[in-house]
Amino acid sequence: MAKLKVRLYVDHPLGAGQSVPLGRGQAHYLFSVMRLGPGAELLIFNGCEGEFLARVARAGKRSGELVCRHRTRPLQVPPDLWLLFAPIRKARTDFIVEKATELGAARIVPVQTAFTNAGRIRRERLQAHAIEAAEQCGGTFVPEVTELQDLGHLLDGWPAGRGLMFCDEDLAGGGEDAPKEDALKDAVPGPWAILIGPEGGFAPAERARIRALPQARAVSLGPRILRADTAAVAAMTLWQLRLGDWRCGEGG
Numbered sequence: 001m002a003k004l005k006v007r008l009y010v011d012h013p014l015g016a017g018q019s020v021p022l023g024r025g026q027a028h029y030l031f032s033v034m035r036l037g038p039g040a041e042l043l044i045f046n047g048c049e050g051e052f053l054a055r056v057a058r059a060g061k062r063s064g065e066l067v068c069r070h071r072t073r074p075l076q077v078p079p080d081l082w083l084l085f086a087p088i089r090k091a092r093t094d095f096i097v098e099k100a101t102e103l104g105a106a107r108i109v110p111v112q113t114a115f116t117n118a119g120r121i122r123r124e125r126l127q128a129h130a131i132e133a134a135e136q137c138g139g140t141f142v143p144e145v146t147e148l149q150d151l152g153h154l155l156d157g158w159p160a161g162r163g164l165m166f167c168d169e170d171l172a173g174g175g176e177d178a179p180k181e182d183a184l185k186d187a188v189p190g191p192w193a194i195l196i197g198p199e200g201g202f203a204p205a206e207r208a209r210i211r212a213l214p215q216a217r218a219v220s221l222g223p224r225i226l227r228a229d230t231a232a233v234a235a236m237t238l239w240q241l242r243l244g245d246w247r248c249g250e251g252g
Contacts, residue, residue, distance in 0.1 A: 006034055006042040007051075009131045009142065014049045014068055019057070022064035031059045043072065047134070047142040050074045076140050078104035079244045080191040082162075084111050085232055086198035087118035087148065092229045096196075097126045097145060099229075101133035103236040104244060105143045109193075111151045115200035121148050155209055162191040164216040167235050169201055171220035183217045189243045194235045196228055 008030070012020045022030065030036045038056050044066065045051045051073040058065040083105045087093045093110075100108050108130065110121050126145045134142045158164070165184070195210065202210070210216050221234045240246040 004041060004043050004053075006030070006036065007135045007138070008042060008044050009135055010044050010046050010066075012046060014044065014046050014052050014071075016052075016068055016070050018068040020044065020054065020066040020068065022066065024062045027060060027062060027064040030056070031061070031064060041069075042066075044068070045134075045140045047140070048075060051140050073140060078106050078141060078143075079189065079240075080106050081236075081239065081244065082107040082109055082193035083196070083232065083236065084109045084151075084154070084193055085196040085228065086111055086113045086116040087121050088199055088228050089118070092227075093118065093121070093126070094129050095229050096232045097129045098133040099233050100236060101130045101139065101143055102137045103233065104240060105236065106141075108143050108145045109154070110146065110148045111154065111195075112148055113151045113198050114203035114206055115198045117199060123147050151206065152209075155213065158213060158215065159191065160215070162193055162215060163187060164210070164213060165192060165194045165235065165239055166210050166216045166218045167194065167196050167221055167231055168207065168218045169197065169221075169225050169231075170207070171218060172223060172225045183219045184238075184242050187217065187243060189247075192239065192243065194232075194239055196232050196235060199228055 008026065010020050014020070030042070036042065036056055037059050040056045042054055043051055044054045050071050052071050053069045054066040055069060056064065057067045081104065083100045085096055087110045097108055123145055130145055131142055211218060219235070221231055226234060
């Protein structure tokens with residue numbers, strides 16, 4: 001079978017012979033933008049049942065219908081990793097959500113900190129960016145993007161069994177506060193979260209509270225202070241290499 005270029009997320013059960021109705025937006029994309037017609041084939045997934053080969057059964061201007069043929073790949077669930085980050089400017093927040101999806105976050109949590117300079121988010125729009133990223137990168141899983149959550153409340157109820165990789169910009173630069181050893185040296189795989197601070201950094205009280213958590217490990221991301229969107233990518237890459245599904249050639 002020739003490689004198919006179109007992958008589409010659908011919010012519908014999937015299985016061999018299953019009919020999948022298309023709404024106006026998806027019909028426009030497939031039939032007007034991608035120029036698919038009846039009989040054309042594409043790949044579809046719903047985030048919980050893997051990827052399926054599908055055929056266009058009906059193509060209209062405002063609607064359409066696909067029929068599943070067979071499953072091409074099983075669901076590939078990423079490690080149990082949350083990404084917590086303080087929202088920044090719109091395009092850069094979009095970038096963080098997209099890259100977190102590509103890099104294998106299981107849950108994406110925007111957090112309100114003392115110095116967060118974006119007071120609100122549009123969760124539905126960010127979730128759509130996660131879906132688009134999964135479509136583009138070949139993923140079969142779509143991480144949940146939550147509503148904006150208060151960092152203090154999250155820390156109050158932090159799960160006992162979930163590690164917290166705290167990316168502390170105060171450790172950059174090689175000063176006397178810089179770590180003398182690898183903070184993840186004896187860490188083990190399992191439920192984890194990565195916490196990226198706002199552009200203004202964490203307030204002293206926040207930093208002290210995070211460091212007081214027994215599950216928290218303060219990690220340096222190198223000798224230079226990174227922008228929040230760069231830090232998210234760097235931190236997830238580091239975690240995946242050490243504790244995730246990139247270890248020893250695991251995963252794709």
